[in-house]
Structure formats: C-alpha cells, structure tokens
Amino acid sequence: MIKLENVSKVYKGDVVALRNITCEIQKGEFVFLVGPSGSGKSTFMRLLNKEESPDNGVIYVAGKDIGRLSGWRVPFLRRNIGCIFQDFKLLDNRTVSQNVAFALEVIGRPRHVISTQVPAILELVGLSKKADNYPEELSGGEQQRVSIARAFVNRPLILLADEPTGNLDPATSVGIMKLLDRINKTGTTVVMATHDRGIVDTMRKRVIELDSGNLARDQARGVYE
Amino acid sequence: MNFRIGNLFRELSYSLRRSFSLFVGTLLTILISMTVLGAGLVLSAAVETATDRWKDGVEFIVFLNPDASEAEKSSVTNKLNSSPEIDRFTFVDKEAAFVEFQSMFRDSDQIRESVAVADMPPSFRIVPESPESDVVETLADGFRDDPGVFEVVAAVDTIKDIETGSTRINRIFLIVGMALLVSALLLVYNTIRTTIFARRREVEVMRLVGASNWYIRVPFMIEGTLQGLLGGALTLPILQLWNNVLSDIGSGDGLALLADLRAPDQTVIMIWLAMTALGAVIGMVASVVALSRFLDV
Numbered sequence: 215m216i217k218l219e220n221v222s223k224v225y226k227g228d229v230v231a232l233r234n235i236t237c238e239i240q241k242g243e244f245v246f247l248v249g250p251s252g253s254g255k256s257t258f259m260r261l262l263n264k265e266e267s268p269d270n271g272v273i274y275v276a277g278k279d280i281g282r283l284s285g286w287r288v289p290f291l292r293r294n295i296g297c298i299f300q301d302f303k304l305l306d307n308r309t310v311s312q313n314v315a316f317a318l319e320v321i322g323r324p325r326h327v328i329s330t331q332v333p334a335i336l337e338l339v340g341l342s343k344k345a346d347n348y349p350e351e352l353s354g355g356e357q358q359r360v361s362i363a364r365a366f367v368n369r370p371l372i373l374l375a376d377e378p379t380g381n382l383d384p385a386t387s388v389g390i391m392k393l394l395d396r397i398n399k400t401g402t403t404v405v406m407a408t409h410d411r412g413i414v415d416t417m418r419k420r421v422i423e424l425d426s427g428n429l430a431r432d433q434a435r436g437v438y439e
Numbered sequence: 440m441n442f443r444i445g446n447l448f449r450e451l452s453y454s455l456r457r458s459f460s461l462f463v464g465t466l467l468t469i470l471i472s473m474t475v476l477g478a479g480l481v482l483s484a485a486v487e488t489a490t491d492r493w494k495d496g497v498e499f500i501v502f503l504n505p506d507a508s509e510a511e512k513s514s515v516t517n518k519l520n521s522s523p524e525i526d527r528f529t530f531v532d533k534e535a536a537f538v539e540f541q542s543m544f545r546d547s548d549q550i551r552e553s554v555a556v557a558d559m560p561p562s563f564r565i566v567p568e569s570p571e572s573d574v575v576e577t578l579a580d581g582f583r584d585d586p587g588v589f590e591v592v593a594a595v596d597t598i599k600d601i602e603t604g605s606t607r608i609n610r611i612f613l614i615v616g617m618a619l620l621v622s623a624l625l626l627v628y629n630t631i632r633t634t635i636f637a638r639r640r641e642v643e644v645m646r647l648v649g650a651s652n653w654y655i656r657v658p659f660m661i662e663g664t665l666q667g668l669l670g671g672a673l674t675l676p677i678l679q680l681w682n683n684v685l686s687d688i689g690s691g692d693g694l695a696l697l698a699d700l701r702a703p704d705q706t707v708i709m710i711w712l713a714m715t716a717l718g719a720v721i722g723m724v725a726s727v728v729a730l731s732r733f734l735d736v
Binding site: 263265285286289290291292293294297303305306307316317319320321322364365368 | 446453640641643644645646647648649650651652654
C-alpha cells in the first residue's frame, strides 16, 4: 500500500528531516510511527499525501509513484488518504454533520450519498446525537471523533493520524484508539505518529521508529521503548 | 467539473459574510474609480456632440433662410469663392441639415418631431485662411446683411474654450480615474488576500480531503470578479445623472452656437458596459494574482 525507497528530505539550512528511508507498509496494516520531536515523523506523513515532496527517493502509494503525479491529480490521491490531527482542524462555523458532509461536498459527492453516509459514519463514531452541535459544544474526545468521521467518511484506503491523542486524557485516548482499531479492521491502512508510550505498548502493533531523520527501528508487534 | 453550483454559492456566501465590510469598501472604491473614468468619457462624448459642427477647422457658419432662393444661394457661393480670405467651405442642404438635427437631438423625440425638412435652414460651413477670432468676426459680419441670410454664427472663443477646457478636464478625469483604478486593483488584491487568510482553515481542510484546485479557487475568483462587476455596473445611474448635469450646463442656444451638451443615451450605455467589463476584468485579474501568491493548493 505504501512504499518508500531511499527517501530523503532536507529543509532550508541543511536541516535533515528524513535520511535515506526505505520501508514498506502493507494494505490493512496498523503502524505506529514513533520518535522524539524533530525526528521526522510529521515530514514522513506529509510526504505520503504529497503536501511535501522528497529531495531524493521514490514514494509509492497504492502502487503509484506519487512523485510523478501532476498537480491536478494530487487531489485524487488525497481522496484516498484520510488525515487526523492533534488539533482536530474542525470548522467552527459548521455543525458536526456539516463538518463531516463538507469532506464529501468538496469532492462533488451527490446529495443523496451525503445524506446517507454522514449519519452512518456519525453512528460509527458514536456521535449521532450530537450531529447538530457545533465543535465548541463538544469535548476534546468528541471533537477528535468528528475529525475521524470526516477523515473516514469517504472510505479512504489509508488513514494518517498525526498524534491524534496528543490533546486528550488517557481514558479518552483509549476510546479514540479503539475507534481507529475498528477502522483498521475494515481494511484501512492506519499510520499513526505518536508520543504516547502507553498506547503503543498496549496495542502491540508494528512500530517504525525515527531518530534524527534515520530509520532507527522497524519492529512487528513492537513497543515504544 | 466535479462541484455543484449550489456548493459553490454556499462557499461564496460564507466568504462574503466573513468579510462583508471589506467587500463593500472595495466595491465602493471600484464604483468611484469607474465613475470618474466613465464621467470623463461621457463629458468627452457630450463635448464632441455639442461641437460636432465646428470640427475640421470650421470657424463660422452662414445659415440661409429656409425659403432662400437659388439666386440668393448663388450670390453667397460666389462671394465665398471670390474671397481670398476663405480657404474652403461646404454647403449643407436642407436634407443634410435635417439629418444633422435629428442626430443632435436623437434623445428628444419632442424636439425632433417639431421640425420638418422644409423648416431647416441650409448653411455654408466655412474654413477661413486664418482662425484668428478678429479675422473670423470681420469675415462673418460681411455676410450678415446679405440677402437670403438668416443668421451667421462664428466659432468664437467660447467654443474654443469649451474644446480646450474639456480636453483639460478630461485629462484630469483620466489621471484621477487611472490612479483610483490602481487603488481599486490593490484593494481587490488585498481583499482576496484577507479572505484567503480568514478562510485558511476551510482551505486547509478542502486540500486535505481532496477538493480540486478549481473548487478551492473559483469562489475567491468569483468574489473578486463580482466586486469589480458590481462596482462597474452601479455607475449607470451616476453616469446618467452626470449627463443630465452636463445637459443643464450646456443648454442655451441649441441650434446656433452649440448643440445640446449631452452624450447620446446609447453612448452612455456603451460607456457603462465598458466600465462594467473593465471592473470585472480588474476584479478577476487582482484575485487571480492574489490567489497565485497566497493560496497554496
């Protein structure tokens, strides 16, 4: 599903974000991306949905070399990749259901599809009763569920989660991880960058550790360390 | 294109609500700059209409009585031909005078319908060797008492003053209008920039969920173009009012010295259409430049 071959990324001022990374993530895998701040986790994620381009190396997503994608095709790549963030990135002026529907509207899904898929996904994330609430009326955990619903409503092949539990308390984080696990079980590949030792150690999924842009460890059923 | 018109308008309406005061401010600036430019053009058209008879060096006109005889006409023609101080002249017969009259008063049915071809005085349009007003006055006076002559009108200094004065005013209108146009362009640019900033979260989410570049860009482009289009379109009543003001200033001796100082309605409409189109182009160009600089999709 995802393949990186000798990928390097250097920012201005010779700041090395990733150095010669090679790894492969299979369809339906759940992978934790761990490492200290500045180790290259976010750059890794941003390269996958082509928010940035590598200086060297090749990245394949769903069998395609995304470096060769022309600009107008990038949105189509992103429709196959859901993204979740630590700060949720919800639109404050829209209700829960409008936030989720927004993801379908902007890619031109017909109204009847939106009206069936949005309630279904809100049911999946347990927010059916809060469909008409605004984000500010929700707890952090609920807001992250909305964000997950928005990322998953289009049934993407891949879900990228950049520290999705970073702003949540441990109990709420567990709920979010259970939800991501459920989504992963539907066949969606999940790549999650995290600092949360407890979650990584509990779930025992594959762990890719980055350190100063280098691939320090790639361990099946790994722990945080 | 994979977006629906309904969604597009909803995005646009979100955008307008967020920066409504800025939108109105920009629109007014465009309106003012387009009005100044348009007013200059209307003035120019009005002066051209009013002084139409005085172009190509014509300095004075000898009007004959509508019922002047051929002999009276020939007498004036001979006098003109024999005068060394006359460079050239043209004869405007009743029919041509009628056509000219109809054209001068094309916007006033009442005036046009009140005259017939037979009522029109034929005339000689005369270009003397020297345009000096003293010479012209003396030459003109020489025809006043000739048989069959109804009236002699000279392009005295007033006409020249109007022509040079209007050119000067026009130049000022043009310079001020262009300066305002540049400020309007920059204002649209900044409005779009501010709107992009105000909507950065939406834009970010749109990018992440795979909205096409056009889906993201089009509402901003429409917003900029709309500002220009409305700013230009709203000039119509102001330009019409300005034309009426000119008409009031210029009203006086309709047939003799000046025709009505008023641009034809059709010309005002053409100027209005041009201002509307120019406004739309300015709005679109400014928004496209702002998008290319500040919207990373």
